[in-house]
Amino acid sequence: MVIKFSDKMNLLTGSEIRELLKLTEKPDIISFAGGLPAPELFPIEELKRIAVCVMEESGKQALQYSTTEGFLPLRKHIAERMLAKNKIKTDPSHILMTSGSQMGLDFSARVFLNKDDIVLLESPSYLGAINAFKASEAKFIEVPTDKEGMIISELEKNLGKEERVKMIYVIPDFQNPSGRTWSLERRQKFMEIVNKYEIPVIEDNPYGELRFEKEILPALKALDTKGLVVYLGTFSKVLVPGYRLGWVCASAEKLEKYNFIEQASSLQASTISQMEVSKYMDLYNLDDHIAKIKEVYRKRRDIMLKTMDEEFPEGVEYTRPEGGLFTWVILPEYINARNMALECIEKKVAYVPGGSFFPNGGHENTFRMNYSCMPEEKIIEGIQRIAEVIKKNMK
CATH class of the missing domain: 3.40.640.10 (Type I PLP-dependent aspartate aminotransferase-like (Major domain))
Known part of the structure; x- marks a missing residue:
């Protein structure tokens, strides 16, 4: 018997982020892909x-x-x-x-x-x-x-x-x-x-x-x-x-x-x-815990943006968030960030291609990066690797 699924199942695909995270589980990958909190800050x-x-x-x-x-x-x-x-x-x-x-x-x-x-x-x-x-x-x-x-x-x-x-x-x-x-x-x-x-x-x-x-x-x-x-x-x-x-x-x-x-x-x-x-x-003060999180994330955001300022070539734009977990990168329109992600994976660094964040398609020259989950030295190294790939793809 052939199993027939509902029509709605045809509308659903696996989350690109979740699939990408499977590729980045290896310890040698510097991952800016997930929206993951820093586990070392969990109040275990x-x-x-x-x-x-x-x-x-x-x-x-x-x-x-x-x-x-x-x-x-x-x-x-x-x-x-x-x-x-x-x-x-x-x-x-x-x-x-x-x-x-x-x-x-x-x-x-x-x-x-x-x-x-x-x-x-x-x-x-x-x-x-x-x-x-x-x-x-x-x-x-x-x-x-x-x-x-x-x-x-x-x-x-x-x-x-x-x-x-x-x-x-x-x-x-x-x-x-x-x-x-x-x-x-x-x-x-x-x-x-x-x-x-x-x-x-x-x-x-x-x-x-x-x-x-x-x-x-x-x-x-x-x-x-x-x-x-x-x-x-x-x-x-x-x-x-x-x-x-x-x-x-x-x-x-x-x-x-x-x-x-x-x-x-x-x-x-x-x-x-x-x-x-x-x-x-x-029993505990949640505000005190959040203050610790913010201090770590602020430092990681600062080092990511500073390294991007130093390493990314002209023609690349990115947001400067006042909080949260993410910055957003816009490449020249002729660069496909989804294809470029594969090159970055080869260099042991990962981000999330931006096209999936647009439900009607397009905007494949964008990508999202998370700064909360990597230590500062890894952020510097990872951004340098991404910068090398971007420069390679620039005309």
């Missing part, structure tokens, strides 16, 4: 103590099924942080725990999108979100961006002429892949347009607390007066990714739909992970 000893504490105090509860909404003390912690850090006024009843923010992206597609509905997103945009939305057979319109974020005139132009726009997906803080951050003025103007057209917005914010300079800007959700913004958060970049804990914050009407989807999909996020993260926040 603290989390060992927390794990024992949770099991001794609440072992039966920690190992049992729990509510779909999530562990209430953790949701209280999250609500308090969202107010303190993002100026979002919310409460635990508007927060739903998920198995990582990627689950929130998948749920967003299932809540809002039918076949041939349109998603507006930044150009470029996060590959994981693109793949999640593709599963709902959505179509994409890429809205041009500049150094301040999504260009508002282009956004309104598309909203004015396209009837099937169902949602807008954005990463205003240290965007993946570009590393850019929206200005406060751009955020305000964006929300004016969103309120005018009353289109749901998915605000993805995995990196917002990893700001190296200046103050954290208010989230779009903090400027939301009509309950249109669905905010996705995660502990993956500020604590550890292995717990697979994220959350959705939304109006009651929208969050109810997400709750229904989670009940059908996974029942709940991990009980024990939620209890351990909550206990960590009871």
